[in-house]
Amino acid sequence: MPNQQDVILEMRHITKRFGPVTALEDVNISVNRGEIFSLCGENGAGKSTMMNVLSGVYPYGSYEGDIVYDGRTCQFKTIRDSEKLGIVIIHQELALVPYMTIAQNIFLGNPIKKGIFVDDREQRRVAKSVMDAVGLDENPDTLISNIGVGKQQLVEIAKALTKNVKLLILDEPTAALNDEDSEKLLQLIDRLRREQGITSIIISHKLNEIAESADKVQVIRDGHTISHFDINAQHPLDQDALIRDMVGRSLTNRYPMHASTIGKEIFRVEHWKVHHPLDEDRLIANDVSFNVRAGEIVGLAGLVGAGRTETAMSIFGRQYGTGATGKLFVEGEEVKFPNVGAAIDHGFAYATEDRKVYGLNLLASIKENTSMANFKALSHYGVIDRNREVRIAEKYRSEFRIKAPSIDVPAGNLSGGNQQKVVLAKWVSASPKVLILDEPTRGIDVGAKYEIYEIIDQLADSGSAVVIISSELPELLGICDRIYTMSQGVITACRDVEGTNQEELMRYMTGSQRMGFSETFA
Amino acid sequence: MASAQAQEALKNSNDQVPKTASVKNLLLGNVRSYGIYLALVLVIIIFQILTGGRLLYPNNVVALFQQNAYVLIAAIGMLMIIIGTHIDLSVGSVVAFIGGVGAFAMKNWGMNWMVAILFMIVIGLLIGCWHGFWIAYVGVPAFVTTLGGMLIFRGLATVVAGESIPLQSEPFRAIAKDYLPNILGFWGPFDGLTIVVGVLAMALVIWMQIRKRSRAIKNGTLVEPTAWIALKCILAVLGIGFVTYLFATSGNANVGGIPIVLVIIGVLVAVYWFVLNRMVFGRDIYAVGGNRKAAVLSGIDTKMVDFKIFLNMGFLTAVAAIITLSRLASATASTGMEFEMDAIAACFIGGAAVAGGVGTIPGAMVGALIMGVLNQGLSIMGADAAIVKTIKGLVVIAAVAYDLVSKKKKG
Secondary structure: OOOOOHHHEEEEEEEEOOEEEEEEEEEEEEEOOOOEEEEEEEOOHHHHHHHHHHHHHOOOOOOEEEEOOEEEEEEEOOHHHHOOEEEEEEOOOOOOOOEHHHHHOOOOOOOOOOOOOOHHHHHHHHHHHHHHHHOOOOOOOOEHOOOHHHHHHHHHHHHHHHHHOOOOEEOOOOOOHHHHHHHHHHHHHHHHHHHHEEEEEEEEEOHHHHHHHHEEEEEEEEEEEEEEEOOOOOOOHEEEEEEHHHOOOOOOOOOOOOOOOOOOEEEEEEEEEEEEEOOOOOEEEEEEEEEEEOOOOOEEEEOOOHHHHHHHHHHOOOOOEEEEEEEEEEEEEEEEEOOHHHHHHOOEEEOOHHHHHHOOOOEEHHHHHOOOOOOOHHHOOOEHHHHHHEEEEEEEHHHHHOOOOOOOEHHOOHHHHHHHHHHHHHHOOOOEEEEEOOOOOOOOOOHHHHHHHHHHHHHHOOOOEEEEEEEOHHHHHHHEEEEEEEEEEEEEEEEEEEOOHHHHHHHHHHHHOOHHHOOOOO | HHHHHHHHHHHOOOOOOHOOOHHHHHHOOOOOHHHHHHHHHHHHHHHHHHHOOOOOOOHHHHHHHHHHHHHHHHHHHHHHHHHHHOOOHHHHHHHHHHHHHHHHHHHHHEEEOOOOOOOHHHHHHHHHHHHHHHHHHOOHHHHHHHHHHHHHHHHHHHHHHOEEEEEOOOHHHHHHHOEEOOOOOEEOOEHHHHHHHHHHHHHHHHHHHHHHHHHHHHOOOEOOHHHHHHHHHHHHHHHHHHHHHHHHHOOOOOOOOHHHHHHHHHHHHHHHHHHHHHHHHHHHHHHHHOHHHHHHHHHHHHHHHHHHHHHHHHHHHHHHHHHHHHHHHHOOOOOOOOHHHHHHHHHHHOOOOOOOOOOOOOHHHHHHHHHHHHHHHHHOOOOOOHHHHHHHHHHHHHEEEHHHHHHHHOO
16 A cells, blocks of 8 residues: 555656657656666667656656656756756666776766866775675776676665665566676665665566565556556465466557468477686577478567677677587588678578668668678679679568668658668578577568568578567567567577467566477477 | 569569660769769869860870879779778878888889789788788787888888889889880871770770660660660760870870770779679679678688778889889889878779778779869860869869769768
């Protein structure tokens, strides 16, 4: 029962729109003083948007509704306004400068001054005291780049303490941490609550952590507040009920009718392991195995931080991480991909998640982007066969219905959906045996999505094996034949699309039990 | 299937009427690329007036090319480096070093001039490998590597040519100052060979425009309107005709026509234009410069591309060194000061992007010519070298600023 005196924060009827897209609609939450409050939801449910509204990243006026904090209605224009009142947000990507010391980072943007000079000695002294408070046993003069992610997280919290934090918001605080560091962090948050009365809001995917640490869980789905659970000794968290509320997104997209003709196995991964590029003790892919057959569309489901993109990138010519081990088989024969060229030569294609950063040369034309990965077939002695190049680019422009006046238009001038089609044209024109698509419909309107599903279906029908990484469960259920779930670097399940549903997949996406090796392959 | 139908429909429409672009769109869409040519014409007209018509005396035009050949040549290599998001600060020092070694070999070892040219080119390639190795395979930024190279090769040039080494080989000296022989004799006041080459060049331009059009119709891509093609052909014929007239009347009663350096420049421009526009290597350079991460993930060996563009720069720097040695007729340790800056400036004036990924050979060549005309015009007017430098500096900033402002306006 929320007691009127106990409430530290209320967000009432919050609605936030980005252009035509409604990210939050009539969201209401109420947080009691001194509790650990957890926000739960799928990728893109609106959790981070909500915290950005609260902390002033989205200024007052850009959303509708009221924020009542400490009994006062607040209108934050910037993060500084909310920080002044003791609301501090720690983002998933830590905002630390690697080549500055711990003390300098703690006072970044907020230095202790003596006249016009920075008072280094005083900064070091205060830094040491807040570092003690969070249990960080390091020299304040140590460079951030020399400490691990777990300790960096503690630096962020220490920084928050110097701002007299009353309400601490942590976005996926344990996503990048190992079990031991996660445990320590959650204990620290509990201690800060008991000793200093600091209220915390934690956004997390890890249901077991929520069950252990939180007092209350609020579920958000598609920008709506769905339900909330109180957790205490008498009422432990009902994880199944929580999962049921998290999923069940409406099936807003249509999917083309498609019956796959599945042939023999084309690609198989066995015991794939890859380490974090900076933290070599962390396994990002931990003994991952899967396979995909000719004409088959296989999904890879998982929440942020599950390691799906990293696994795909490391397979595709070691473009992520260090010390990758494991075996890859193409049509039964073991292969090695020391670089991207080798992977492409074996008929691989990987359309990346972030097309602007990894997929396209935005300065170059549609035509040049289309031929970028296919020069071996398009040239003789290093001279490009321009007639063929133009014909192929034109073919895919009309087949994929890329909306542009000509193939000479720079890719940077196209809309997101059309850019994605150019990325697909680039890889499909190389006639791949195995095509890995990472979030192929992210940020694309519904109509273009449907067209992209059609392209994927056509490609599978031509005998290619397709692997789709997606955060949208309805999408995977709509277009895949088989779905693997991945969680914390581990493959937790493999399910045929017939006979599974969002709840079951979500249960495996939030679990951590590795599935048996022998059942992994179809 | 719906898409197949759409494709079929598109094909049919292609067969019937070629898609034509409007002249207005062409003009608006290419302001930047044509603007540079307009700027060159403008600069020429201004100095033609200011110098009382002396700028375009035939012999002054020949001198313009002979004196600026090194910029035109180095700018080709520098353009490829800038497109690939790098920079080369060592050109001037390397020119001095290679020139010194070449002159030394001819004087002290009695090396034949032709062997010496090959020798200088080999040294250029080795220096290119040296820079390429550090930049591509060790990851030392090009700015640092070539800054080091600038000091190293200036130092070595001083070791080799601390005392100036005279160039005695007459055929070697001819490269920078002589003309192609008048094998066709003089036709009145005109050199026959120049006229023939000029007419052939006009025919080539027209033939290429026609071929481009028929290719576009065949592939069903956007076709330029006939009036636009005609306009381009007329302007090109007028331009080539005027330059042909200038060269045909250059020299004196006995010699004249096409300077040898112009032939070298012409061949290099043609070859490198082909490499950048028609070859995989050229595409790779644009891809690496436009988005290195995407290039890696498309299977392009980006390290090899980096290595090759510096190897290539070594070759072109050697060519610039040969022409510079030939023109100055002696090698000194201080030869080639700020050559790299002239080449970089030419690229930026010619529309290359500081962030890489953008730039064309014609643009860089016109950029180099704009600077050459400024040089020539101001020196005919008797302006001080300090003033010339100041004005060149202002032009570079103005050109890049214009680029940025016009981009912002576009949206």
